[in-house]
Amino acid sequence: MNVGTYDCIVVGSGIVGAACAASFAKDGMQVALIDSLGAGLLATAAGMGHIVVMDDSPAQFLLTKYSQNLWLSLSDRLPPTAEFQKCGTLWVAADSEERSEVERKHALYQDHDVSTQILSKNELAVLEPELRQELEGALLVQSDAVLYAPIAAQCLTLDAASHGAVIIDSEVISIGQGVVNLRDGRILQSQRIVNAAGERSPQLTPGLPVKKRKGHLAITDRYPGFLRHQVVELGYLKSAHTLSADSVAFNVQPRITGQVLIGSSRQFDTTSEVDHAILGRMLARAVEYMPRLASCSIIRTWTGHRAATPDKLPLIGPWPGDETIFLATGHEGLGITTSLATAELLSAFFSGQTTEIPIEPYLPARLGEGCHA
Amino acid sequence: MSKGIELDCDVLVVGAGPAGIAACVSAAESGARVILIDDNPKPGGQIWRASIQYPANPKSHVNDAASWLRRLQACSARQLLSTRAVACLSEKCVLAENENGSIEIAFRHAILATGARELLLPFPGWTLPNVFAPGGLQALVKSGLPVHGKRVLVAGTGPLLLAVAAFLKSKGARIEGIYDQASWRRIIPFAMTLIKRPTLLVSALVYRASLFSSPLRYGWWPVSASGEDALRLVTLTNGIQTKTIACDMLACGFHLIPNTELQSAFACKLVEGKALVDEWQKTSVNGVFSVGESAGVGGLDLALIEGQIAGFAATGKEASARPLFPKRDALRKIAAAMDRAFAPRPELRDLVQKDTIVCRCEDVPWGKLRQHHSMRHARIYTRCGMGPCQGRVCGAALNFLTGWESGAKRPPIYPVQLSTLIREPQATPKEKP
Numbered sequence: 045m046n047v048g049t050y051d052c053i054v055v056g057s058g059i060v061g062a063a064c065a066a067s068f069a070k071d072g073m074q075v076a077l078i079d080s081l082g083a084g085l086l087a088t089a090a091g092m093g094h095i096v097v098m099d100d101s102p103a104q105f106l107l108t109k110y111s112q113n114l115w116l117s118l119s120d121r122l123p124p125t126a127e128f129q130k131c132g133t134l135w136v137a138a139d140s141e142e143r144s145e146v147e148r149k150h151a152l153y154q155d156h157d158v159s160t161q162i163l164s165k166n167e168l169a170v171l172e173p174e175l176r177q178e179l180e181g182a183l184l185v186q187s188d189a190v191l192y193a194p195i196a197a198q199c200l201t202l203d204a205a206s207h208g209a210v211i212i213d214s215e216v217i218s219i220g221q222g223v224v225n226l227r228d229g230r231i232l233q234s235q236r237i238v239n240a241a242g243e244r245s246p247q248l249t250p251g252l253p254v255k256k257r258k259g260h261l262a263i264t265d266r267y268p269g270f271l272r273h274q275v276v277e278l279g280y281l282k283s284a285h286t287l288s289a290d291s292v293a294f295n296v297q298p299r300i301t302g303q304v305l306i307g308s309s310r311q312f313d314t315t316s317e318v319d320h321a322i323l324g325r326m327l328a329r330a331v332e333y334m335p336r337l338a339s340c341s342i343i344r345t346w347t348g349h350r351a352a353t354p355d356k357l358p359l360i361g362p363w364p365g366d367e368t369i370f371l372a373t374g375h376e377g378l379g380i381t382t383s384l385a386t387a388e389l390l391s392a393f394f395s396g397q398t399t400e401i402p403i404e405p406y407l408p409a410r411l412g413e414g415c416h417a
Numbered sequence: 418m419s420k421g422i423e424l425d426c427d428v429l430v431v432g433a434g435p436a437g438i439a440a441c442v443s444a445a446e447s448g449a450r451v452i453l454i455d456d457n458p459k460p461g462g463q464i465w466r467a468s469i470q471y472p473a474n475p476k477s478h479v480n481d482a483a484s485w486l487r488r489l490q491a492c493s494a495r496q497l498l499s500t501r502a503v504a505c506l507s508e509k510c511v512l513a514e515n516e517n518g519s520i521e522i523a524f525r526h527a528i529l530a531t532g533a534r535e536l537l538l539p540f541p542g543w544t545l546p547n548v549f550a551p552g553g554l555q556a557l558v559k560s561g562l563p564v565h566g567k568r569v570l571v572a573g574t575g576p577l578l579l580a581v582a583a584f585l586k587s588k589g590a591r592i593e594g595i596y597d598q599a600s601w602r603r604i605i606p607f608a609m610t611l612i613k614r615p616t617l618l619v620s621a622l623v624y625r626a627s628l629f630s631s632p633l634r635y636g637w638w639p640v641s642a643s644g645e646d647a648l649r650l651v652t653l654t655n656g657i658q659t660k661t662i663a664c665d666m667l668a669c670g671f672h673l674i675p676n677t678e679l680q681s682a683f684a685c686k687l688v689e690g691k692a693l694v695d696e697w698q699k700t701s702v703n704g705v706f707s708v709g710e711s712a713g714v715g716g717l718d719l720a721l722i723e724g725q726i727a728g729f730a731a732t733g734k735e736a737s738a739r740p741l742f743p744k745r746d747a748l749r750k751i752a753a754a755m756d757r758a759f760a761p762r763p764e765l766r767d768l769v770q771k772d773t774i775v776c777r778c779e780d781v782p783w784g785k786l787r788q789h790h791s792m793r794h795a796r797i798y799t800r801c802g803m804g805p806c807q808g809r810v811c812g813a814a815l816n817f818l819t820g821w822e823s824g825a826k827r828p829p830i831y832p833v834q835l836s837t838l839i840r841e842p843q844a845t846p847k848e849k850p
Contacts, residue, residue, distance in 0.1 A: 082794055089797050194797045265805055265832060318828050320506050324840035331839065338836040343805050345838075346827045 061240030062200035067387035069207035084197025090348025103405035111385030268302035421519030434462020436709025437530030443728025533710035542642030565589030575672030607758035715752030778804020
């Protein structure tokens with residue numbers, strides 16, 4: 045049963061798929077967006093919703109910076125329920141080594157017109173009085189923001205629909221050779237099938253080098269004024285990029301409600317249950333930086349899975365194994381931030397236009413022949 | 418950060434209401450090392466705490482309570498009161514919290530006697546000040562809230578309404594009426610089943626007698642409550658007529674629903690909102706039992722029997738448990754009849770208006786919820802059930818209104834002090850690449 049041919053079919057309406065569908069529909073393409081769950085209900089809902097410029101690699105820096113600008117221009121059109129707040133990120137230094145990292149980061153960001161400010165120990169204590177006293181200062185990145193991502197994904201989906209995209213509520217069981225097979229028996233056709241299924245993407249495109257990386261989060265009751273910025277330890281870069289071992293890092297976010305969202309952990313683990321051992325380590329890390337968190341009330345903890353690639357960069361562009369398959373996956377912890385840039389890159393790629401930033405570092409082909417079946 | 422206490426036992430009993438006390442005493446008297454935990458400062462549960470000093474209560478209950486509490490104090494079980502189970506660390510270990518910090522309790526068998534809570538259904542005005550759950554109001558009055566001279570209307574459904582009304586009257590309240598949504602057509606068959614258990618019937622009649630001057634109506638339910646800053650008027654209907662009654666307080670609840678959060682945390686199978694148990698009160702999870710209201714609302718006598726059965730079964734005394742089966746099975750028939758009698762009528766689904774708040778923690782009105790098609794969608798897109806109560810109130814209401822299942826619960830079971838969840842004495846050493 046064939047129910048339609050589209051210019052483009054986007055599989056998965058997480059934040060990345062929703063952004064892609066909205067972007068392609070605005071380009072005038074006939075788009076179908078397929079998800080059996082609804083917009084932004086898996087990793088998009090499980091994550092922190094931190095829109096952050098990161099500089100683990102030059103390619104990551106360019107992508108996050110480009111995408112953050114796209115978010116800042118979109119933010120006026122987001123509803124209040126998306127809880128967009130340009131609260132800035134404070135990268136806090138615990139020792140002199142991390143303090144020199146503040147200087148390095150500052151110089152890099154300044155060179156690329158990202159506004160940052162170095163804060164002394166005392167200035168930091170004024171901005172975030174709940175942080176422990178012995179810290180060595182911080183770098184404030186003013187343009188960083190936070191938002192409630194499922195609502196943003198929902199908005200992008202509605203945006204796509206208002207530009208003619210068809211939203212299909214069904215499970216995709218296979219894709220390839222220009223064909224998308226749905227659980228309900230329907231078959232859709234397109235020469236551009238975008239696999240934006242995140243953690244599920246390797247199931248649909250076997251050989252795709254994406255692994256599930258589990259994370260834990262905890263949220264407190266309401267403590268208005270306790271925290272004002274997203275605060276992340278500079279050690280985050282080290283711990284978050286350890287590829288093998290389980291790791292935790294101090295990463296807290298203020299919610300509009302006055303709640304404090306506490307992260308973060310990384311484990312290669314496909315189960316979804318809360319692991320009390322690593323949750324405890326993560327919370328202990330948070331208390332190390334913010335001692336009074338210890339007596340705050342935790343109302344909920346949960347887990348999610350990031351779609352992680354071997355080189356920490358997303359997969360954006362044609363999949364070498366099938367000329368009808370394109371990838372928009374593997375964003376790991378930066379899916380919310382880089383979703384809009386991913387959509388713009390693919391959209392320019394499809395229309396043959398020059399991309400705003402070079403697409404090459406994100407092309408799946410970079411990982412070589414060995415990475416797929 | 419100090420390391421929490423670690424304890425070990427043969428049988429952990431969670432909940433010191435009648436079912437938990439019976440389980441604890443039976444297991445301890447069988448020679449097992451038993452730990453009993455409860456979040457209240459005293460054992461007895463809602464029912465015995467509320468009735469021990471209450472003179473109008475039939476004598477048999479008072480005697481029951483006194484004798485079980487005496488046996489509890491005399492047995493070897495260790496009681497941890499004002500202590501709350503907050504998470505399952507593994508199939509054989511529970512994390513608990515009290516004012517001194519965290520306690521890890523390892524066990525071979527766990528008997529969960531987590532009781533029930535009142536079902537609250539939303540209707541316009543149900544969030545006004547001075548609108549209470551009946552059992553909740555009773556507890557507040559016991560801890561000092563004055564009701565002397567107050568005009569109190571009691572509505573909703575279930576046997577609790579009469580008991581609470583009688584209690585409030587004994588504290589000087591003027592009961593403006595008791596309006597139960599259950600129709601006489603449903604009440605009469607239930608009353609017939611009670612003929613075999615005359616003590617229950619007698620207690621209902623004693624309550625009724627003490628309330629001789631207040632109207633008792635079946636087949637009536639509240640449609641709205643109103644007032645400027647606090648409650649002033651309540652409008653009721655029987656589907657044909659409506660009447661509006663002036664009052665100072667409304668006690669309104671729709672019978673009881675089992676507390677199964679801990680059972681869910683253990684991944685015990687639930688059916689129709691209660692823990693599924695076999696003849697020994699064993700749940701689907703090896704070594705975990707569920708007794709009393711958590712395995713199906715059935716009242717005091719059933720709770721005591723189920724508690725004993727599990728207490729014996731968990732300690733290898735099956736022979737002592739088996740003779741209790743016939744009595745339990747008979748009481749379960751009455752419980753089933755009670756469920757039928759007091760099942761909320763479908764008309765109660767039509768009370769909510771667009772602007773009626775359903776989730777009180779996050780202020781989510783019905784108008785924002787009804788466009789969704791599952792609890793998960795509603796939760797993510799509206800924040801319904803994301804507040805401190807974690808959907809305890811709105812989850813059950815929405816299940817009745819829409820049929821949505823609340824889905825998997827995430828730890829902790831109750832809001833918990835962050836430090837309780839830190840399992841290691843020291844923070845992890847800083848990771849270096």
